[in-house]
Every structure is written in structure tokens, then in C-alpha cells.
Amino acid sequence: MSGETLPLRLPLPRFGTREGEATALYRELRKPLLRYLMCLGLSSDEAQDVVQDAFVSLQRHLAAGGPQENIRSWLYRVAHNHARNRQTSYDRRFSAPLGEVDTMSEAPTPERVVLEKERFRRLGKAIRLLSERERECLLLRGGGLRYREIGEVLGIPTSTVSDTVERAIKKLAENSNV
Amino acid sequence: MCDFSGRLVAWLDKEVPEDEAVFLERHLQVCVECQTRLVAYQEASGTFEAYCDAEIAGERRRSLPRWIPVMSAGAAAAVALAGLFLMFSRGRVVRPPINSQTADSSRATDPRVGTAHPVVALQTPSSRVSRVERVDRQHTSAPAQHRSAGAATAQVHDVGALPVEPAIEITIPSEAMFPPGAVPEGVSFVADVILGADGSAEGLRLQPRFVTLERRATRP
Numbered sequence: 362m363s364g365e366t367l368p369l370r371l372p373l374p375r376f377g378t379r380e381g382e383a384t385a386l387y388r389e390l391r392k393p394l395l396r397y398l399m400c401l402g403l404s405s406d407e408a409q410d411v412v413q414d415a416f417v418s419l420q421r422h423l424a425a426g427g428p429q430e431n432i433r434s435w436l437y438r439v440a441h442n443h444a445r446n447r448q449t450s451y452d453r454r455f456s457a458p459l460g461e462v463d464t465m466s467e468a469p470t471p472e473r474v475v476l477e478k479e480r481f482r483r484l485g486k487a488i489r490l491l492s493e494r495e496r497e498c499l500l501l502r503g504g505g506l507r508y509r510e511i512g513e514v515l516g517i518p519t520s521t522v523s524d525t526v527e528r529a530i531k532k533l534a535e536n537s538n539v
Numbered sequence: 540m541c542d543f544s545g546r547l548v549a550w551l552d553k554e555v556p557e558d559e560a561v562f563l564e565r566h567l568q569v570c571v572e573c574q575t576r577l578v579a580y581q582e583a584s585g586t587f588e589a590y591c592d593a594e595i596a597g598e599r600r601r602s603l604p605r606w607i608p609v610m611s612a613g614a615a616a617a618v619a620l621a622g623l624f625l626m627f628s629r630g631r632v633v634r635p636p637i638n639s640q641t642a643d644s645s646r647a648t649d650p651r652v653g654t655a656h657p658v659v660a661l662q663t664p665s666s667r668v669s670r671v672e673r674v675d676r677q678h679t680s681a682p683a684q685h686r687s688a689g690a691a692t693a694q695v696h697d698v699g700a701l702p703v704e705p706a707i708e709i710t711i712p713s714e715a716m717f718p719p720g721a722v723p724e725g726v727s728f729v730a731d732v733i734l735g736a737d738g739s740a741e742g743l744r745l746q747p748r749f750v751t752l753e754r755r756a757t758r759p
Contacts, residue, residue, distance in 0.1 A: 400591045405598055481593065484586050503588050508554050527548045534576075534583040 382429070383420045390436060391416075393504040397437070398444050400500045407447060415440040434510035437501065441514055480537075487536035495529035502526055541572050548580055621732045621740070 391412060398408035418439050423429070488496065494515070501511040508522040515522070543566050549555050550563050567573055733742035 396591065396595060399595045399598055480586065481590055484583075484590050488587070488590065499587060500591070502552065503591060508549075508552070523549050523554060526552070527545055530548045530580045530583055533587060534579040537583060537586070 383416065383423055386419065386432065386436065387416055390433065394437065394440050397500050397504050398440060400503075401441075401444050401497070403444055403447065407444075411440055411443040411447070414443050431510065431513055434506065434513035437504070437506065437510070437514045441497075484533065484537040487533050490536055491529055491532060495525055495532070498522055498525045499529050541570055543567075543570070543573055544576055547573060547577050548584075551577070551580065551584070 394412050394415065395405075395408050398411050399405060403411060415436055419432075419436055422435070491499070494517075497515060498511055501514055502508075506514070508519045508526070511522045511526075512519045517525075543563055546555060546559070546563060550560060553560075555563065567577065731744040732740055733744075735741045
């Protein structure tokens with residue numbers, strides 16, 4: 362054995378061969394996903410965990426040669442299902458009255474604070490009147506997903522998404538008088 | 540209600556076919572009801588997004604680790620204490636009578652010794668690091684003898700003067716500096732101030748310390 366060099370082969374994981382794609386998707390979708398999950402009711406820590414799990418699943422999916430079509434809705438669907446599994450916190454975001462949420466972004470004047478708080482109070486009330494599905498559709502729409510993608514995430518037809526979004530926005534406008 | 544009002548959001552989201560979009564846009568130019576609805580829908584949609592952002596911002600603030608503001612406050616307090624200590628110590632530099640032979644040999648071996656106040660480094664070269672510590676109230680009555688007092692005190696007696704403060708401990712109760720509950724029990728901060736030969740501060744290092752909590756006495 363002396364002087365003989367054995368080839369060293371480490372059992373590297375098979376996934377990661379399409380790292381570039383996964384990284385690009387991570388950069389693009391991490392923040393919208395976090396936003397979506399937190400709006401669904403997950404805490405910041407829970408949302409971060411779910412996003413991490415979703416991207417690990419994505420990497421495995423890509424490494425296994427899974428289809429890349431509609432990868433955005435695929436990722437949202439995985440994250441959505443992870444969030445669904447955390448039933449304790451899911452959907453608590455809009456189930457309680459709006460607490461001490463800082464609604465002002467910059468240079469608040471007293472009048473503006475009062476008006477803004479009143480506007481948000483009415484809107485919070487209107488949001489709580491929406492059904493769970495309507496809220497999900499609006500949140501996914503806010504994340505920039507097309508109706509087709511929203512349908513893929515939630516497992517419903519595109520026409521149903523269209524009707525649901527239309528109905529939800531109409532409800533918000535009528536109930537919040539914004 | 541206008542027949543087209545059910546397609547306004549889809550049109551806003553560019554989710555209607557091209558031919559239908561053209562038809563709808565023509566209708567919008569003449570239908571006041573749809574125009575009004577469109578504005579209301581746009582506003583509701585925008586406010587919903589702002590509402591979500593505000594909720595998330597609030598959630599992020601709530602989920603900040605609680606020790607971050609405490610650490611910041613503690614660090615600020617330690618810096619203030621260090622400043623006080625420096626002001627205090629620079630005003631009372633004592634030049635005790637020294638053994639010139641010891642001084643010369645120490646100066647030769649210790650490159651850190653400055654020329655302005657050789658005594659300071661002579662007695663305890665390691666005492667360039669002086670300590671300022673904030674501990675909780677139950678320790679305020681105890682004199683600061685428990686740390687690094689031994690050798691330095693002996694040297695003080697040898698030369699018959701105050702050579703340098705090897706370890707100065709300033710104790711300030713947390714209630715005097717922070718609102719109640721801001722500082723968790725059992726945490727204090729130590730500021731190591733590195734002094735130059737002329738007594739000026741050359742550096743500052745902060746370290747959180749965890750004071751051993753005493754268990755409540757139980758009856759036999």
C-alpha cells in the first residue's frame with residue numbers, strides 16, 4: 362500500500378446540479394413568499410422556516426429532473442401546503458382585530474395618523490368578512506401571481522380564481538368604503 | 540348594475556383576452572358607473588396591500604429578539620460609564636516615590652511603558668486594562684476587593700502610595716439607568732478600557748456577563 366494513492370470520492374449529494382436556477386429563484390421569490398406566508402398568519406420565524414423547507418424541496422425537485430414549467434406556482438404550492446400543515450397559526454393574521462400596527466411609513470402628521478388608522482380599521486373589518494379562499498386569492502395576487510398560477514397553487518380552475526378575486530375586491534370596496 | 544362590472548378587476552389585472560379588453564375599454568369611456576367602480580376597486584386593492592405590509596412590519600417588530608434592545612442599552616450605558624471613569628481617573632494621577640532600579644528594569648523590558656507616566660505601567664504592566672462594571676443592586680455594598688486585588692494591593696503597600704487602579708469597579712444599579720424590566724435579571728456588562736501611557740483611552744471592549752442567580756432559600 363505504500364506509495365499508492367487511493368482516489369478519494371466523497372458521497373456528495375446528488376441535488377445541487379442545477380444550483381444556478383434554484384439560486385435565481387431564491388433571489389426572486391424569497392421575499393414575496395415570506396410576505397405571503399406572514400399574511401396567511403405565520404410568524405416571521407415560522408415563515409422563514411417554511412420558505413427554507415420550500416426551497417430545499419425545490420432543489421430536490423430540480424436535482425431529480427422534475428419539470429420546470431410553472432415552477433413559481435409549484436414553489437408557492439409547496440410553501441402553501443407547509444403553511445397549511447401549521448394549522449395552529451395559519452389564518453390567524455386577519456382573524457383578530459388589528460392591533461397596534463404601525464400603519465404609517467413616513468412623516469406622520471396627527472391628522473394623517475388618525476385618518477390612516479381609521480381607514481385601516483375599516484379595511485381590517487372588511488378583510489375579516491372575506492372567506493379564507495378569497496383572502497388566499499388576494500394574497501397570491503398581491504404576490505404577483507397570474508390567475509392561472511393562483512389556480513395551480515390552490516388547486517382550483519382559473520375561472521374560479523377570476524370570480525373569487527373579483528368578488529373579494531368588490532366586498533372590500535363596499536365594506537370598507539375606501 | 541352594469542353587465543361589465545364583473546370583469547373590471549380582471550381587466551385591471553390584465554387577465555381578460557385582448558378582444559374583450561378592447562371592448563371593455565370602449566365601454567369604460569362612456570360608463571360612469573364602471574369608472575366609479577374601477578376607482579374604488581383600485582383603491583381597495585392598494586389599501587389591502589398596504590394593510591398586509593403594515594401587518595408584516597408589525598409582526599417583524601414583535602418578533603425581534605428581546606435581548607437586542609437590552610444589549611444596545613447596556614452597551615450605551617457601558618460607554619457612558621467608561622467616559623465617566625476616564626474623566627475621573629485623569630484628574631488624579633499620583634506620582635508615588637518609586638524605586639529607580641525597578642523602574643529602569645521594567646522600562647527596559649516593557650515596550651508599552653510610556654514616558655509621561657512611567658509609574659502607571661511600572662507597577663502593574665497588565666493594568667493598562669482597567670475595568671468598569673455594572674452589577675445589580677445586591678452587590679453594591681460589597682467593596683471591589685474580590686477581583687485582581689491581591690498582587691496589586693501588595694505592591695501598593697510596598698511603595699507606600701497609590702500607584703494605579705488595577706481594577707476600578709463602578710457599580711450602578713440597573714433601576715437607576717433603565718426602565719423597570721428593561722435589563723433581564725442576571726445580566727451585567729463589563730467595559731474593558733485600554734488606557735494609553737498618557738491616560739487617554741485607546742480602546743474599549745464590551746462584554747456581557749451573566750451573574751449567577753441565587754436560588755431562593757428553602758426552609759429546612
